[in-house]
Amino acid sequence: MASNPRRGGCPPNENVFSFWVLDRAPMGYNIADLFERAVDAVPDRVAVVCDGRRLTYREFDEEANRLAHHLLAQGFGHGDHIGIYAQNSLEWIVAMIAAFKLRAVPININFRYVEDELAYLFDNADLVAVLHDREYVHRIAAVKDRTPSLRHFVCMDAPAGSGGDDDLASIGSLPWPDAVAAQPSTRPELDRTDDDEYVLYTGGTTGMPKGVVWRHEDVFYALGGGVDAYTNERVTHGHQLAEKAASTENPMVALNPAPLMHGAAQWGTLRFLFEGGTAVLVHKFSPEAVWSAIQDEKVNTITITGDAMARPLVETLQADPDRWDLSSLFVVSSSAVVFSPALKEQMFDLLPNIIIVDAIGSSESGMNGMVIQSKGQTLNQGGGGPTVTAGRDAVVLDDDLRPLEPGTGQIGKLARGGNIPIGYYKDPVKTAATFVTGADGIRYVVAGDFARLEEDGNITLLGRGSACINSGGEKIFPEEVESVLKTHPAVYDVLVVGVPDDRWGSSVCAVVQPRDGATPPSLDDLDQHARQHLAGYKVPRHLVLCDEIVRSPSGKPDYPWATTLASESVTPA
Numbered sequence: 110m111a112s113n114p115r116r117g118g119c120p121p122n123e124n125v126f127s128f129w130v131l132d133r134a135p136m137g138y139n140i141a142d143l144f145e146r147a148v149d150a151v152p153d154r155v156a157v158v159c160d161g162r163r164l165t166y167r168e169f170d171e172e173a174n175r176l177a178h179h180l181l182a183q184g185f186g187h188g189d190h191i192g193i194y195a196q197n198s199l200e201w202i203v204a205m206i207a208a209f210k211l212r213a214v215p216i217n218i219n220f221r222y223v224e225d226e227l228a229y230l231f232d233n234a235d236l237v238a239v240l241h242d243r244e245y246v247h248r249i250a251a252v253k254d255r256t257p258s259l260r261h262f263v264c265m266d267a268p269a270g271s272g273g274d275d276d277l278a279s280i281g282s283l284p285w286p287d288a289v290a291a292q293p294s295t296r297p298e299l300d301r302t303d304d305d306e307y308v309l310y311t312g313g314t315t316g317m318p319k320g321v322v323w324r325h326e327d328v329f330y331a332l333g334g335g336v337d338a339y340t341n342e343r344v345t346h347g348h349q350l351a352e353k354a355a356s357t358e359n360p361m362v363a364l365n366p367a368p369l370m371h372g373a374a375q376w377g378t379l380r381f382l383f384e385g386g387t388a389v390l391v392h393k394f395s396p397e398a399v400w401s402a403i404q405d406e407k408v409n410t411i412t413i414t415g416d417a418m419a420r421p422l423v424e425t426l427q428a429d430p431d432r433w434d435l436s437s438l439f440v441v442s443s444s445a446v447v448f449s450p451a452l453k454e455q456m457f458d459l460l461p462n463i464i465i466v467d468a469i470g471s472s473e474s475g476m477n478g479m480v481i482q483s484k485g486q487t488l489n490q491g492g493g494g495p496t497v498t499a500g501r502d503a504v505v506l507d508d509d510l511r512p513l514e515p516g517t518g519q520i521g522k523l524a525r526g527g528n529i530p531i532g533y534y535k536d537p538v539k540t541a542a543t544f545v546t547g548a549d550g551i552r553y554v555v556a557g558d559f560a561r562l563e564e565d566g567n568i569t570l571l572g573r574g575s576a577c578i579n580s581g582g583e584k585i586f587p588e589e590v591e592s593v594l595k596t597h598p599a600v601y602d603v604l605v606v607g608v609p610d611d612r613w614g615s616s617v618c619a620v621v622q623p624r625d626g627a628t629p630p631s632l633d634d635l636d637q638h639a640r641q642h643l644a645g646y647k648v649p650r651h652l653v654l655c656d657e658i659v660r661s662p663s664g665k666p667d668y669p670w671a672t673t674l675a676s677e678s679v680t681p682a
Contacts, residue, residue: 124558141301141323145170145296147445155387156168167212176290189236189237193205193240196241199390200240201369204240243266264283303326334384353384364391364402364406365378367662396424400426416452441460443465454487465481477499480495501527504523510545515566581614602622604671616651632650
């Protein structure tokens, strides 16, 4: 008789998997359950690779079980918040699954945070434990006493027996191998549910980070492969993806080079694991590491975060186009931030056999739409973002929260119904403002993106409302202007912000990082270039040069930084 998967067993072979899972496995969409079904379907397949290290599904499951048992032994369980503070590694994704196994909630921690930001997140998230890289011990030591609930630490990259080192001893951190060494490899016997919580902290472009709270079932349908991105069809039963894994002889190999503390990387990894694919990670992003991983692991698809990753990838490949064998790659996907048409065309020149998938969405909404592009089809119809096929349950709402009809030309707010988050963690005010009931009685998430519903039902993303510039009553979306300016040969990167203007209220300022080796552009240069593509009121009236544009590790623009720099550098007109 086949053993019970909750007790660590696997089915006797893949040929009987379908019968076995129907007879034995739960039917829901708990994240840990979805992963474990994939393990039981393809236990000996490679699950995850990072910088040459690899784990099969069985090895991954067993290591996650050991860590889960360790955490259970410390008294952690259902609903407890466990922070992960590290660069990408096998341990990072194992730790996430381990937390789900014991019905705890893994909390992503931005490794760029300074002490005050870190202290805020630790306290706001009510962390009880932190799994961390050694390099962050001194930051943890500086703030841990400001979080009364925090009582346990595991160092993810410390060798066994190193717990006496001064740096680990300063916070009482236990090396990972020591934590898991004596623990059983069998699965914890817990009754998990679709209502278990997943929390994703997002900083967005303004303000302190906020935790978006999802039910497992809802985030699965929004981000985890529960809806086919190409057909908009929903997964109809809990073992469907595992059955797909068992029946697939040549699974996809997917690379997610963004930091796992970013939601796009988490779900770009998890959704392939649910389907029995191989997820490839790089410890720290560099274009050389990415191209080498694609060559070495025969990667089929890669998910990047817009221009921040695309630009160095393109320029590195332009400098040495024959260095890597990239023949296995056929899909480049982008999400979360703008991927400009100029860079897409450059990528097509280098990789003519690929397709580019441009997706729109957010931590609060999940995936709202996507477009598949080939060479010569990359020009945006308007605004800073692409025009996409609307995702399931995606709509554009007017100011009265009524869904707009296609082709009105009216600018509204992008929204999504159906499977959406519960709200923000410990923030009822932001929850009430973002998660609203529309005029049609449907509960929507309205994350702040402006959009237009085209006549054919497609959605054109215009930009973030929080960054929108009002100049003389005209709305100017920075992403649209940035997309044009990035095509200037002397511009490496740019952010567009508003600065005070006595006549117009605000005027457009371009904060530009010049391209290395190029003569920095003048305001007149940018004016002449922009007027070929933009209405006059959108053209920058001010220019501020800087050494480097500040972005998050995921590529999101730091508009507050740019606004401060522009305000300090520009004399009001």
